[in-house]
Amino acid sequence: MGSVIRIVLQRLALGLVTLLIVSAVIFGAVNLLPGDFAQAVLGQSATPEAVAAIRTQLGLDQPLPVRYAQWLWDAARGDLGVSFAQANFASFTGRVDPSATVLAQIGPRFANTMFLAGVTAAIAVPLAVGLGILAALWRDTAFDKGANIATLSSISSPEFFVAYILILLFAVVNPVLPSLSNIFPGMSFGERLEKTLLPALTLTLVVTAHMMRMTRAAILNLMAQPYIEMARLKGMRPLRVIWRHALPNALAPIVNVVALNLAYLVTGVVVVEVVFVYPGIGQLFVDSVKLRDIPVVQACCLIFAAAYILLNLTADILSIISNPRLRHPK
Amino acid sequence: MTPLLEIRDLRIEGRSDEEWHPIINGVDLTLGRGEVLGLIGESGAGKSTLGLAAMGYVRDGVRISGGSVMFDGIDLMNASTEEKRSLLGRRIAYVAQSAAASFNPAHKLIDQHVEAPVRHGVQDRGESIEDAIELYRKLRLPNPEEIGFRYPHQVSGGQLQRAMTAMAMSCRPDLIIFDEPTTALDVTTQIEVLAAIRDIVDQFGTSAIYITHDLAVVAQMADRIKVLLRGDEVETAPTREMLDHPREDYTKSLWAVRGYHRPEKPKPGPESVPILAVEGVTAAYGEQVVLNEVSFDIHPGRTVAVVGESGSGKSTTARVITGLLPPRDGVVRFEGEALPPSYRQRSKDQLRQIQMIYQMADTALNPRQTIAQIVGRPVRFYSGLKGRKLAARVDELLDQIEMDPAIYRDRLPGELSGGQKQRVGIARALAAEPRLIICDEVTSALDQLVAEGILKLLARLQDELGLSYMFITHDLATVKAIADEVVVMKEGQVIEQGPKTEMFTPPHHPYTDLLLSSVPEMDPDWLDRLLAERGVEALGEAATDKM
Numbered sequence: 001m002g003s004v005i006r007i008v009l010q011r012l013a014l015g016l017v018t019l020l021i022v023s024a025v026i027f028g029a030v031n032l033l034p035g036d037f038a039q040a041v042l043g044q045s046a047t048p049e050a051v052a053a054i055r056t057q058l059g060l061d062q063p064l065p066v067r068y069a070q071w072l073w074d075a076a077r078g079d080l081g082v083s084f085a086q087a088n089f090a091s092f093t094g095r096v097d098p099s100a101t102v103l104a105q106i107g108p109r110f111a112n113t114m115f116l117a118g119v120t121a122a123i124a125v126p127l128a129v130g131l132g133i134l135a136a137l138w139r140d141t142a143f144d145k146g147a148n149i150a151t152l153s154s155i156s157s158p159e160f161f162v163a164y165i166l167i168l169l170f171a172v173v174n175p176v177l178p179s180l181s182n183i184f185p186g187m188s189f190g191e192r193l194e195k196t197l198l199p200a201l202t203l204t205l206v207v208t209a210h211m212m213r214m215t216r217a218a219i220l221n222l223m224a225q226p227y228i229e230m231a232r233l234k235g236m237r238p239l240r241v242i243w244r245h246a247l248p249n250a251l252a253p254i255v256n257v258v259a260l261n262l263a264y265l266v267t268g269v270v271v272v273e274v275v276f277v278y279p280g281i282g283q284l285f286v287d288s289v290k291l292r293d294i295p296v297v298q299a300c301c302l303i304f305a306a307a308y309i310l311l312n313l314t315a316d317i318l319s320i321i322s323n324p325r326l327r328h329p330k
Numbered sequence: 331m332t333p334l335l336e337i338r339d340l341r342i343e344g345r346s347d348e349e350w351h352p353i354i355n356g357v358d359l360t361l362g363r364g365e366v367l368g369l370i371g372e373s374g375a376g377k378s379t380l381g382l383a384a385m386g387y388v389r390d391g392v393r394i395s396g397g398s399v400m401f402d403g404i405d406l407m408n409a410s411t412e413e414k415r416s417l418l419g420r421r422i423a424y425v426a427q428s429a430a431a432s433f434n435p436a437h438k439l440i441d442q443h444v445e446a447p448v449r450h451g452v453q454d455r456g457e458s459i460e461d462a463i464e465l466y467r468k469l470r471l472p473n474p475e476e477i478g479f480r481y482p483h484q485v486s487g488g489q490l491q492r493a494m495t496a497m498a499m500s501c502r503p504d505l506i507i508f509d510e511p512t513t514a515l516d517v518t519t520q521i522e523v524l525a526a527i528r529d530i531v532d533q534f535g536t537s538a539i540y541i542t543h544d545l546a547v548v549a550q551m552a553d554r555i556k557v558l559l560r561g562d563e564v565e566t567a568p569t570r571e572m573l574d575h576p577r578e579d580y581t582k583s584l585w586a587v588r589g590y591h592r593p594e595k596p597k598p599g600p601e602s603v604p605i606l607a608v609e610g611v612t613a614a615y616g617e618q619v620v621l622n623e624v625s626f627d628i629h630p631g632r633t634v635a636v637v638g639e640s641g642s643g644k645s646t647t648a649r650v651i652t653g654l655l656p657p658r659d660g661v662v663r664f665e666g667e668a669l670p671p672s673y674r675q676r677s678k679d680q681l682r683q684i685q686m687i688y689q690m691a692d693t694a695l696n697p698r699q700t701i702a703q704i705v706g707r708p709v710r711f712y713s714g715l716k717g718r719k720l721a722a723r724v725d726e727l728l729d730q731i732e733m734d735p736a737i738y739r740d741r742l743p744g745e746l747s748g749g750q751k752q753r754v755g756i757a758r759a760l761a762a763e764p765r766l767i768i769c770d771e772v773t774s775a776l777d778q779l780v781a782e783g784i785l786k787l788l789a790r791l792q793d794e795l796g797l798s799y800m801f802i803t804h805d806l807a808t809v810k811a812i813a814d815e816v817v818v819m820k821e822g823q824v825i826e827q828g829p830k831t832e833m834f835t836p837p838h839h840p841y842t843d844l845l846l847s848s849v850p851e852m853d854p855d856w857l858d859r860l861l862a863e864r865g866v867e868a869l870g871e872a873a874t875d876k877m
Contacts, residue, residue, distance in 0.1 A: 224390075226431040233387060234446045235418035248436035324436055324481045 004326055008317050015309045019302075022309075023075070026301040027068045030294055037084045037292040058084065075302065080106075081295035085288070102299045106281065110303065112183060113280040115192065117265035119200040120207070125258055128208045132215025132254075137242055139220065151209030163202045163275040170198060181276040199276045203269060207261040214257040218250035225249075252319035259315030266311075267304040332403065334504055334537050335361040335384055340397035342379055342388065342561075353379050355561045356397065361505070364535045368552030368569070370542060370584075372777035373748070375558040377541045381507045384539060385422050386414045402504065419446035423498035425527075427510040429490035433482035440478035443497045452501045465496035468533070469526040488519035492526050499530060506531070508540045512547060516639035516804060517848040524550055524850075525861055543777060545584060546850035549573055550857040557581050569854050583779060585852070590782050590811045592789050594830050598629040603666050605630045605798045606651065606684075606766055611660035613650050620646050621822045623660070628766065628815075631792065633799040635809040635830075637845070638819035644802045647819070648768045651800070652684060664766075682712050685759035689771035691751035695743040701728070701754055702739040708761040727757045730794075731787060749780035753787065760791070768800045773808055785812050806849045810834065818842050 038054040039046070055061050059070070074081060079101075086100035099105075131151070135144045154162060171179035181195045219242055222228060231245040270282035281300060288296035320326055342354040354376045361367050361384075369377050379392065386406030388394060399406040401422065406414060423446075426432035434442060444458040453461065459478070466474035469492040482490060491511055498506050511527065512520040528551060531538050540551045548555055548569075555572045557564040557580070565578045576582045604627035613621040621643045628634045636644045649655040651662050653673030662669045664683060670676050688694040695704055706724050709715055715723055725735035731753040743751055752772060759767050769788070773781035789812060791797055803809060809816055809830070816833040818825045818841065826839040838846065847860060 226426055226428060227434040229389070230424070230426060230432045231434070231445075233382075233385060233418055233424040235415045235420060235450060236445065237415070240449075245434050245436075249434070322436075325483050328481050328484060 003329060004320060007320055007326070011313055011316055015313045018309055019306060022305040023072060023302060024068065026298055026305065027071065028064075030297050030301070031064060031067075033289070033292060037294060039292075071298065075299075078103075080299040080302075083288075083293055083296050085291050085293045085296070102295045105296055106284065106299055106303070108185065109279060109281045109284045112278065113266060113269070113282070116196055116199055116203070116269070116278065116280060117262065119193065119196050120203040120265055121262055123200060124204040124207050124261070125211065127204065128211035128258075129215050129254065131208070132212040133219065133242055133247065135212065135216040136219040136223075136246070137238055144216075147212065151212050154205040155209035159202065159206055159271045160275050162205050163199070163272055166198055166202055166205075167275075170201075179276070181278040183279065196278075199269075199272050199278050202272050202275075203265060207264065211254070211257050211261055215250070215254050218253040219246045222246045222249055248322065251322040255318045255322070256312075256315045259311040263308045263311045266307040333360045334363045334365075334402055335359065335539075336398075336400040337380075337384065338398045338400075340380070340383060340399065341395045342376070342383060343393055343395050344379075345391045345393075350393070350395075353392065353561050354383070357558070357561070357563050359384070359556065361537055361539065363504070363537055365554065366531060366538045366540055366552045368540050368542065368548035368555040369558065370545060370548050370555060371558035371564075372543060372779065374560065376561040377543075377558055378509050380558070381509055381539055381541050382424075384505070384507060385418060385424060387418070416450065419503075420450040420452060420501045421503050422505045422507070423501070423503040425491075425494050425498045425506060425508045425511050428514050429494040429511075430482065430487055430514075432494060433490060435482055438479055438481055439485065439493050439497075443478060443493070443500055446497070447500050450501060458500065462496060462500065465499055465530075466493070468530055469493075469496055470522070471496075486519075488515055488523055491515065491523045495523075495527055495530065499534065499536070502534060503536065505537045505539070508538055508551075510542050513542065513544070517806070517850075518639065518844055520547075520850070521848050521857070521860065524857060527551070528857070544850065546852050546856070549852055549854045550850060557584070573852060573854065590785060592785075592812045595632055595814050597829065598632065602629050604628055604663070605665055606800070607663040607666075608647065608651065609661050609663065611647070611650055611657045611662065613646060613655055613657045615655075619658075619822065621650065621657070624819075624822070624824055625660075626817045626824060626827055628798050628800055630765070630798055631796050632814040633792065633801055633812055634815045634817060635801045635803060635813035636817045636819060637803060637806065637809055639804060639845075641821070642819040643822040644804075644819055645770055646822075648686065648770055648800070648802060651768065652686060678712065682762045683765045684768065685762050685764040685766075686768045686770060687752070687755045687759050687772050689774050691748065691755045691772075691775075692743070694755055695751060697743050700740050700742060701733075701746075704743070704754060705757045705761055708758055712762045723761075727760055730760060730791065731757045733757075747780075748776055749783060752776065752784055756784075756787065756791070760795075764797070766798045766800065768802065770802045771804070772801075774803070774805065781808070782811075788812070806846060818845065 037058065038051045038060065042050055042054070052061075059067060062070075071081065081102050083100050083102050083105050086105060131147050135147050138144050167179045170177045177198050178195055179198065181199055183192050183195050187195075223246065228241060228245055231241045236245070268282075269280065270286055272278070273280045273282045281303070284296065285300040287293075288300065337357065337359040339356045339358060340354055341352065341356050343350040344353045345351075357376075357380060359367070359380070369381065371377050379388070382388060383394060383399060384401075386399060386401070386409065394407065397407075401417065404413070404417070406417075409417075433439065440459060440462055443462045444453075444455050447453040447458040447461075448455055452458075462478050463474050466477055471477050471489055471492055477485065477489065477493070485493065495506075495511070508527065512523050515523060524547065530536075540548060542548050542551075552569050554566060554568050556566040557572075557578070559580055564580050565572070565576070567577070572581070573585075576585055606628040608627075609625050611621055611624045612619065624643070624647055626634065626636075636647060638644050646655065650657050653669065653671065653676055656671035662671075664680065669680060673681065702721070702724050705727050706720055709720055709723050709727070713723070724739065728735040728738060733750060733753055738746075738750075743754065746754065755772070756767075773784055776784065785808065788799065792799065799812075801808070801813060813830045815827065815829055817827040818833075818839070820841055825841050826833070833842065834846070836843075847863075850856060
């Protein structure tokens with residue numbers, strides 16, 4: 001067990017280093033964006049003095065490494081700064097409106113995104129793994145081919161197209177679900193779930209194919225193993241052979257592809273959010289880029305990167321734990 | 331009484347290249363209750379296929395195209411899937427060649443043991459666990475109460491093979507198919523497993539089909555022996571009769587293979603400089619020391635066999651000599667001159683002098699290159715020959731390994747047999763014009779007749795080209811056949827070394843003695859005698875008493 005803990009700690013440390021490198025890349029890249037906030041907010045007719053004043057106030061006149069160090073130091077303490085767009089620069093009071101901090105801006109949006117990702121994962125992961133197992137069990141049958149074709153077509157269609165088809169089917173032709181997902185604080189869980197269902201179904205259709213095909217492939221990959229033949233020769237039923245003998249040994253690749261898809265759900269769902277007017281972090285991110293609201297953009301990027309790293313880390317750790325050689329050393 | 335198993339005119343085909351090819355061409359097999367039938371033949375003879383067909387099972391890409399399999403009055407050819415499944419594991423069980431690969435790495439031994447009895451409704455989990463412990467005890471596994479609660483990787487190969495036999499016994503089947511159960515084991519471990527299998531089969535009166543390519547092993551285990559050759563039966567006879575009076579030429583040739591013997595060359599004079607001297611070599615993988623103060627010499631034109639069980643450090647020694655693993659301590663000298671520890675620091679000429687041939691010719695040859703390309707590359711690399719001269723040299727090398735260049739130069743490795751691939755491996759080593767060739771278990775994966783051909787080829791090349799060989803093997807029959815000197819290794823140390831005749835004449839070092847006495851002999855009483863000598867029969871009786 002000691003070796004597992006050591007490996008986990010190693011991976012955690014590596015994850016932190018990766019996050020640090022990514023943060024530097026984010027900071028550098030965001031500052032490469034053409035134009036700046038002062039220019040964007042004051043418009044074409046601003047006097048150079050006014051622009052300079054705002055730049056000074058925001059610290060934009062400092063050299064890049066200094067700004068990076070300051071930002072990193074603050075971020076490490078949980079302070080992601082103040083949204084440029086929300087702070088009231090006209091008043092020049094120097095006081096910060098609490099609702100203008102980046103955290104206050106991102107917090108609720110991030111919670112919404114996590115809710116959507118959670119609902120999607122709750123549907124998609126069992127569905128994909130289940131379909132993958134059945135496709136492996138009934139390999140080369142009509143079911144296998146049908147599942148492959150269906151999931152491949154859904155992954156090959158653009159997300160917005162899938163979304164509009166679902167809206168057409170479930171909100172227009174059979175109006176059972178709302179087409180707008182305008183959720184807000186204070187809604188009950190049931191209401192939230194109802195509003196989230198259509199975007200979650202859309203995303204399910206997008207992510208299922210990848211996970212299902214990997215599950216199927218990982219299981220089939222093992223079917224030529226002598227211990228699978230042994231299980232058959234002990235008279236075990238095909239489903240039991242797969243469930244009990246193949247699946248536990250196929251967990252590592254499956255967990256990894258699941259983690260990749262969950263990371264996508266956290267970071268890559270802008271289009272679906274736009275179609276359903278879902279107040280998630282993706283929309284906030286796009287709006288902030290448009291406005292050159294650098295603190296928000298940076299914070300979003302950092303969250304995305306952290307989500308990717310964390311999920312992959314979890315997958316790594318789970319696949320390590322799924323290996324009995326590491327769990328039970330000689 | 332009707333026989334337990336009756337196979338009539340069984341025909342089996344396998345699919346390759348979109349076509350069905352025959353694997354078994356109409357074989358009959360009858361097995362009485364309590365009888366053990368030995369099934370013997372070279373690889374590709376269809377032994378395993380026939381063994382599995384006796385269970386009504388065929389692998390993917392294989393089909394039964396005719397004949398009948400009757401198990402205790404049940405027609406397995408026409409039985410429903412459900413009916414067959416209820417027999418498998420319960421009345422017919424299987425013991426596979428590699429227990430390490432055939433136990434599921436994700437589950438404890440005991441969970442895999444109880445699966446068949448519980449699922450078939452023979453016993454509940456608690457009863458089955460108790461029974462497993464009893465079987466482990468009968469099979470003389472250490473810590474029978476605890477060993478089942480380990481994962482496969484925590485148990486040694488020989489113990490796993492016994493645990494697998496226990497698993498096969500879990501439902502007290504009428505028939506067990508043993509498919510080369512000791513082939514992957516060291517000789518000393520093989521003894522224990524053979525004795526354990528024989529005891530338990532005797533005790534329960536189980537019928538068995540014992541598949542192997544090793545005649546001496548089958549002689550210990552079987553009441554009757556059936557010889558297969560490329561899907562046809564050659565002959566069947568009771569064990570003693572078959573050993574004493576084989577009728578068919580093929581059977582006789584199998585028996586004769588073990589007769590190959592190359593006389594030991596005269597000892598090198600005192601002034602002879604060893605072509606290779608390993609001096610006090612200690613080597614480690616990370617922290618783990620795997621070689622400890624290993625020293626031996628190889629004199630020009632001689633064959634030194636390095637023997638030992640798996641994990642004894644034989645192959646690691648080869649890695650140190652070739653510079654793949656720089657030693658922690660000690661030095662390797664070539665004709666008296668110290669070689670740089672790492673191959674990276676060695677000159678092209680130093681590299682050229684020592685070549686290797688590997689056990690798995692299959693994986694050591696690039697499947698996408700023709701034979702001429704494979705052999706031609708080292709020729710070009712070491713001698714710089716090009717064009718027609720290169721082609722001529724390649725043809726010459728192919729002639730040396732007795733493969734007609736006109737036929738083979740443009741073939742791919744996939745189109746060759748195992749023995750031919752190994753010959754190409756030899757040609758590739760010869761291409762560098764080496765002085766010393768390290769042969770790492772080069773005949774272990776080959777059938778006896780083919781292996782003998784390779785040994786004869788190597789001997790001829792040695793005489794013609796004055797080559798020296800370091801011959802790594804765990805097979806003492808091979809050592810007897812070709813070695814001039816023997817180095818016995820155990821746990822990274824040289825236990826004993828000397829000329830072959832001395833090594834095979836008592837007194838031995840106790841470990842050498844154990845190794846030598848563990849090699850099965852073509853005598854049906856060998857195992858009994860050996861166990862009696864070692865005082866093991868007492869244990870067998872103790873196990874019987876517990877019944």
